Amino acid sequence: xxxxxxxxxxxxxxxxxxxxxxxxxxxxxxxxxxxxxxxxxxxxxxxxxxxxxxxxxxxxxxxxxxxxxxxxxxxxxxxxxxxxxxxxxxxxxxxxxxxxxxxxxxxxxxxxxxxxxxxxxxxxxxxxxxxxxxxxxxxxxxxxxxxxxxxxxxxxxxxxxxxxxxxxxxxxxxxxxxxxxxxxxxxxxxxxxxxxxxxxxxxxxxxxxxxxxxxxxxxxxxxxxxxxxxxxxxxxxxxxxxxxxxxxxxxxxxxxxxxxxxxxxxxxxxxxxxxxxxxxxxxxxxxxxxxxxxxxxxxxxxxxxxxxxxxxxxxxxxxxxxxxxxxxxxxxxxxxxxxxxxxxxxxxxxxxxxxxxxxxxxxxxxxxxxxxxxxxxxxxxxxxxxxxxxxxxxxxxxxxxxxxxxxxxxxxxxxxxxxxxxxxxxxxxxxxxxxxxxxxxxxxxxxxxxxxxxxxxxxxxxxxxxxxxxxxxxxxxxxxxx
Amino acid sequence: xxxxxxxxxxxxxxxxxxxxxxxxxxxxxxxxxxxxxxxxxxxxxxxxxxxxxxxxxxxxxxxxxxxxxxxxxxxxxxxxxxxxxxxxxxxxxxxxxxxxxxxxxxxxxxxxxxxxxxxxxxxxxxxxxx
Numbered sequence: 001x002x003x004x005x006x007x008x009x010x011x012x013x014x015x016x017x018x019x020x021x022x023x024x025x026x027x028x029x030x031x032x033x034x035x036x037x038x039x040x041x042x043x044x045x046x047x048x049x050x051x052x053x054x055x056x057x058x059x060x061x062x063x064x065x066x067x068x069x070x071x072x073x074x075x076x077x078x079x080x081x082x083x084x085x086x087x088x089x090x091x092x093x094x095x096x097x098x099x100x101x102x103x104x105x106x107x108x109x110x111x112x113x114x115x116x117x118x119x120x121x122x123x124x125x126x127x128x129x130x131x132x133x134x135x136x137x138x139x140x141x142x143x144x145x146x147x148x149x150x151x152x153x154x155x156x157x158x159x160x161x162x163x164x165x166x167x168x169x170x171x172x173x174x175x176x177x178x179x180x181x182x183x184x185x186x187x188x189x190x191x192x193x194x195x196x197x198x199x200x201x202x203x204x205x206x207x208x209x210x211x212x213x214x215x216x217x218x219x220x221x222x223x224x225x226x227x228x229x230x231x232x233x234x235x236x237x238x239x240x241x242x243x244x245x246x247x248x249x250x251x252x253x254x255x256x257x258x259x260x261x262x263x264x265x266x267x268x269x270x271x272x273x274x275x276x277x278x279x280x281x282x283x284x285x286x287x288x289x290x291x292x293x294x295x296x297x298x299x300x301x302x303x304x305x306x307x308x309x310x311x312x313x314x315x316x317x318x319x320x321x322x323x324x325x326x327x328x329x330x331x332x333x334x335x336x337x338x339x340x341x342x343x344x345x346x347x348x349x350x351x352x353x354x355x356x357x358x359x360x361x362x363x364x365x366x367x368x369x370x371x372x373x374x375x376x377x378x379x380x381x382x383x384x385x386x387x388x389x390x391x392x393x394x395x396x397x398x399x400x401x402x403x404x405x406x407x408x409x410x411x412x413x414x415x416x417x418x419x420x421x422x423x424x425x426x427x428x429x430x431x432x433x434x435x436x437x438x439x440x441x442x443x444x445x446x447x448x449x450x451x452x453x454x455x456x457x458x459x460x461x462x463x464x465x466x467x468x469x470x471x472x473x474x475x476x477x478x479x480x481x482x
Numbered sequence: 483x484x485x486x487x488x489x490x491x492x493x494x495x496x497x498x499x500x501x502x503x504x505x506x507x508x509x510x511x512x513x514x515x516x517x518x519x520x521x522x523x524x525x526x527x528x529x530x531x532x533x534x535x536x537x538x539x540x541x542x543x544x545x546x547x548x549x550x551x552x553x554x555x556x557x558x559x560x561x562x563x564x565x566x567x568x569x570x571x572x573x574x575x576x577x578x579x580x581x582x583x584x585x586x587x588x589x590x591x592x593x594x595x596x597x598x599x600x601x602x603x604x605x606x607x608x609x610x611x612x
Contacts, residue, residue, distance in 0.1 A: 093590060127605075130596035163511050166518035169525060194599060226507060227514030231570060235591035236612055238605070246608035283595045 020080075020399075023373040027085040029053040041369060042085055044362035045078050051353045052082050056089045059319050065289040066317035068308075070297075070347070072324055072340055073355030076395040079323040082355070083293045086321070095124040095239050095290030095318075101299030112307045113263050119311055120240040120269075122318035124288035125276055129234045132193040134168075135224045136161050137204045140185050143175055159189075161224045174198065186210060188221050193229070237288060240316070243272050273316065289318045297322035298341030301333035305343050312349070322350075363390045363398075370399050376406040378417045385422050393431040401425050492583060499580040506573050510566065517562045520555050527551055 027049050028039030035042075035049040042049060048071070058064045071079040087096040097118055104114035136159035143155035155170040157178070170178070174191075177198040183189055186207030190199045202219035248264045279285035294300070300308075311317060322342075329341040338344055358366065364387045371378050378386070382405070390398035405421040412421075430438070443449045527535055527548060536543055537551050546554075578588040597605075606612045 126591045126594065127602070128591055128594040128596045129602050164515045164518070166522060227511045228518060229514055233596070235589075235594065238609065238612070242609060243605075246605075279597075283593070284597055286591065286594060 018374060021084045023369050024081055024084045024088065026088045027053050027056065027082070029089075033057065038365050038369075040085070040088075042078075042081065043365040043369065044358055045082070045355055048073075048078070048082055048353050048355045049085070051351075052086050053089070055319070055321070056086055059090060059094060059289075059291060062289065064319055066312045066314065067319055068312060068346070068350040069319065069321045070324070070340065070342070070350045070352045071321065071355060072352055074357050075325045077325075077355040077357055079325070079355055080295055082353075083295070083321055083323060086291065087293070090291065093124075093237065094288065095122050095237070096293065097122045097290070097318075098293045099295070101294055101296040104300065104304065109263055111301075111304055115304055115307055115311070116269075117241055117244075117264075118292055118294075119318060119320075120244060122290040122292040123240045123316055124237040124290055125240060125243070125279075126235055126237050126286040126288055127279070127284065129236065131232050132229060133232050134159065134191040134193060134229050135189070135201075136228050137188045137223045138183060138185050139165065141178065141183065143170075143178075159228060161226060161228055163226060164228060166228060188224060240272065240276070243276075244269060247272060276316075287316060289316065291319045291321055293321045293323070295323050298324045298326040298329060299332065302331055302343065303333060305331070305346050309346055309349070358395065360387060360391050363387050363395060366395065367398060367402070370402055374403050374406065376402055376417060377415055378402075378405075379419070382417050382419050382422045385419050389422075389426060393433060397431040400429070404429065495583045496580060499576055499583065503573065503576050503580065506569050506576070510569055513562055513566050513569070517559065517566075520559050520562070524552065524555050524559075527555070 024041040026040035026042075028036050028042040029049065030036060033050060033053040035046040035053070037044070037046075055064075055069055071082060073079055083098070087098070090096055099118055104111045104118075106114060109117075139158040139160050141155065141157045143153055145153050152172045153175045154172075155175045155178070156167055157170055158165065158167040160166075174196055177196065181189075181198055181200050183198070183200060186204050188201045188204050190201060191197070192199075202221035203214075204223050205220050206223065208220050244264050248262075248268050276285060276287065280287060308320070312320065324340045324342070326341045328337055328339050330336065331338050331341055331343055339347060342350075364383065367383060367386055367390065371383070386398050386401060386405075389401065401422065404425040405417045408424050409415075409417045409421045439446065523537065527537075530548075533548055534545050535548055535551050536545050537554070538544075539554075574592050578592060581588050596602075
């Protein structure tokens with residue numbers, strides 16, 4: 001067996017808007033959970049990706065409910081990207097809820113309610129629905145109406161599949177269903193045996209030529225195969241939050257869309273928990289804990305952290321993945337400083353994954369992938385310049401320049417972005433460094449410039465609540481922001 | 483050498499299982515045919531009034547008393563139902579085994595018991611996406 005090139009196929013039928021992380025299709029790991037250098041949209045960051053792969057494996061096996069994982073690293077090191085990769089790697093079966101730390105602050109509900117809802121949105125319950133249905137193509141229908149006009153109708157219908165044919169005697173009620181659905185010979189129908197509901201799937205292809213013109217809504221389907229009476233089993237996954245919502249209001253499901261669920265009482269939640277556990281005992285349901293991703297977790301305050309401490313100890317808790325780029329910073333709601341802005345007792349329960357800044361080669365690869373994603377053809381020299389810009393300023397700034405350079409290049413009626421275009425947009429759009437330098441020089445001309453009071457405030461400040469300092473322009477050189 | 487042997491091994495296993503699955507599918511169709519024929523026969527007998535009726539047992543036509551005939555057909559129906567249930571559960575195991583041999587993860591929820599109709603319709607009424 002020789003070396004085969006792995007061709008990654010993208011699903012081109014889905015049209016998506018291009019976002020900052022839309023190029024990520026997965027974690028890019030191979031079968032032994034080793035990270036490939038460039039794969040599935042992810043570049044470099046091998047250790048963090050391997051760790052994330054291990055976490056994904058454990059979530060799949062259902063073994064780490066209620067654990068906490070922290071992705072910590074400098075800005076622009078791929079923390080959110082890894083979380084997106086994890087979501088893709090877990091697939092559609094496992095519930096993955098993504099939120100930002102500041103989202104819990106809302107006027108409509110308290111912080112703990114918002115957190116509870118987010119936690120319960122990440123726990124899935126698998127249930128199964130089983131029905132016996134009769135599916136076949138109608139060969140002929142005979143309905144006899146009593147001459148007097150009152151009294152029961154009787155009827156007979158002959159149904160067939162590709163392999164068998166049989167007839168049924170119909171009672172009054174089901175004849176009414178048939179007439180309501182306007183079922184004729186040649187229609188493919190399903191009859192639910194338990195409820196007696198009749199559903200028309202469409203018309204059979206073999207009868208497509210019966211008429212020259214059919215209605216606009218006519219669908220043509222194939223004649224069913226196999227047996228007439230089948231057992232249909234469908235497995236659904238609902239989240240605990242959805243069950244909560246439908247039980248707390250009469251028109252529950254509309255609230256799911258508008259987000260206006262209000263506060264859900266703890267008694268309701270307890271009842272739901274009991275019911276789901278009962279189902280689990282009877283073997284009717286499986287609890288499928290998913291992943292809750294909280295980005296910018298340093299925005300949570302001390303009350304939320306205490307709440308999380310407790311909530312994670314329940315046996316139906318999801319895996320919580322957090323991401324932050326803060327260093328030793330003040331915990332919101334207190335005056336104490338702590339690593340990442342998270343209290344030490346919660347940090348103790350976490351596994352921490354470190355992300356490191358990208359090397360120049362990796363930055364070049366990332367820019368190449370983004371160029372592909374944004375449909376921009378770039379000359380290699382332009383790419384080199386862009387990589388230089390990215391390493392000097394920041395990765396995000398360089399990514400912004402891709403689409404803008406593309407537009408500039410299209411304006412001069414060319415297809416390939418070259419160095420001139422990149423230089424043009426570089427001069428048009430400032431990055432953070434240059435912008436702060438300009439601010440410092442011309443601070444007197446700007447409104448409400450407070451940089452003169454900076455010295456007095458540093459002396460007086462105790463940490464929190466100080467006047468806002470304008471960033472002194474070395475944000476990128478620092479290891480982590482304060 | 484071992485790789486080729488291994489691949490032949492895997493392929494033969496998958497083909498074997500796939501064969502069994504397809505054979506079961508055919509079996510189900512045959513069973514259902516018998517079931518429907520029994521049902522039709524039962525209807526006709528119950529509607530008619532004659533004391534003795536003709537029924538086919540295997541490939542023989544036999545004339546027997548009405549009550550006896552009904553008994554016979556009902557027993558046959560029961561047996562068929564049991565057989566069909568057996569085949570369904572066998573199918574689930576076989577399909578999961580097949581997926582296992584192909585290194586795919588098994589279908590989730592196969593060992594779940596179904597929810598009651600009332601419970602499920604209550605859920606469905608409130609969650610139309612279900």
